[in-house]
Amino acid sequence: MNYSSTRCTNNQERVSAAQAIKQGLANDGGLFMPDSIPSLSLSDIENLIDKSYIERAAEILSLFLTDYTKEELLEDCKAAYSEERFVGGAAPLKSIDGKVFSLELWHGPTCAFKDMALQIMPRLLCRALEKTGEKRDAMILVATSGDTGKAALEGYRDIDKIRIKVFYPVDGVSRVQKLQMATQIGKNVDVCAIHGNFDDAQTGVKKIFADAKIAKDLNDKGIFLSSANSINWGRLAPQIVYYVSAYCDMVKMSEIKLGEKIDVCVPTGNFGNIFAAYIAKMMGLPIEKFVCASNKNNILTDFLATGTYDRNRKFYTTMSPSMDILISSNLERLLYTLAGAEKTAAYMKELNTTGKYTLDAETKAKIDENFYGYCCDEEDTAKTIRETFDKYGYLCDTHTAVGLSCARQYAAEHSTNKIVLASTASPYKFANDVFSAVSGKTATDELSALTELSAYTGTDIPAPLAEIDKREIRFTKTINATDMPADVMSFAD
Ligand SMILES: *Cc1c(COP(=O)(O)O)cnc(C)c1O
Secondary structure (H helix, E strand, O other): OOEEEOOOOOOOOOEOHHHHHHHOEOOOOOEEEEOOOOOOOHHHHHHHOOOOHHHHHHHHHHHHOOOOOHHHHHHHHHHHOOOOOOOOOOOOEEEOOOOEEEEEOOOOOOOEOHHHHHOOHHHHHHHHHHHOOOOOEEEEEEEOOOHHHHHHHHHHOOOOOEEEEEEEEOOOOOHHHHHHHHOOOOOOEEEEEEOOOHHHHHHHHHHHHHOHHHHHHHHHOOEEEEOOOOOOHHHHHHHHHHHHHHHHHHHHOOOOOOOOOEEEEEEOOOOHHHHHHHHHHHHOOOEEEEEEEEOOOOHHHHHHHHOEEEOOOOOOOOOOHHHOOOOOOOHHHHHHHHHOHHHHHHHHHHHHHHOEEEOOHHHHHHHHHHEEEEEOOHHHHHHHHHHHHHHHOOOOOHHHHHHHHHHHHHHHHOOOOEEEEEEOEOHHHHHHHHHHHHHOOOOOOOOHHHHHHHHHHOOOOOHHHOOHHHOOOOOOOEEOHHHHHHHHHHHOO
């Protein structure tokens, strides 16, 4: 199976999966998409029902990554989704109220759903280097506002032929996030704080990527730069797996019959997670509708309702920060799927120049067949956390709560299907806000919020976050953004 760009109209750039994963972004600035979507019949699904998550993952990935052998994929899935890394299983499905089922994607090393992709993608990249005849090592550079950096560090640590360096704004991440990164283990990792905000860190990284002199100097040392960005196909493909897995579990739990339709609700930021679910439907997974859940930054709700994407609007900081976003980069893949490369290229050009675009009627109609957008404000998020815990004993994080509120709004208006809700973070990852929501009190500080939440709810702090303040600090450096290139060069030695 080959991959081509969402903006490529004459198929000139067709690459293998390994090349797409190594390269990240297509040369024309578009995103890689497979030339065709493999199909999954009901009997294929039936065959997966009695398999483990690891086996399901290897099967699904092998349909897309045809230049990887099944043995390679099974080996990588075994390492990525091991019991040691995902205590209690990779993507367990739990009933919240008999109607909405929580697909818990946060049992990995950093307690958020990014682990589902970032635990396996580095292994796929390592093999891609070999498969594409790459002699150099890769250096992954990440600018992070907190969560992605930690998840990438955990995914890439101790992977052969790859090293990773993460920059974060010294005053722009929470105390827990800072501790998580400063105590990172692994022999190929480096973490560095930047004076300034997230934009300073990100601009610094972008400049390094665009700097021909740095590229040449690194090349002389046998190294090339790469990113761990969420637009990489190697991050998207592993996300398809858990929707198929959730469907299998719904059948296995006798919640649905094989072939019966479900709806899927996803708390959305960059549109990657929900688009992976849409691919699962294109493959043949019986999904009726998708509910795209947004917080107060409801640009996607408006887009799905009107067909106009308009980023010229106010940005809000919320208690579900991973959904605070104005540009959803993976939306480009949906446009490509529905409207083709030519229209997609035109829409993206409009977005770049005017900050907005409007879908034609035909494309909008295709969106309406599949997607509903809903949103939820801060007050409603907190209320959903409190009421769900009081009524059902189920504790959810702020992002999952946004999703749950939207799933319920949708169900009240439209649906009789059972709904699988992507639960994207552990409540302990956002302990401060979850504790306030559930108890009506304020935690003493961010670290004690973990123990206070545990005591109040009678639930356990996940191992990766427990006693984080007692671990060895390995990284203490803070530098100016202007010194980032020199810092990168010194990490090359
Ligand atoms: C990244 C993230 C999201 C958004 O996922 P997208 O794929 O960007 O839509 C939602 N919740 C949490 C906790 C996240 O970390």
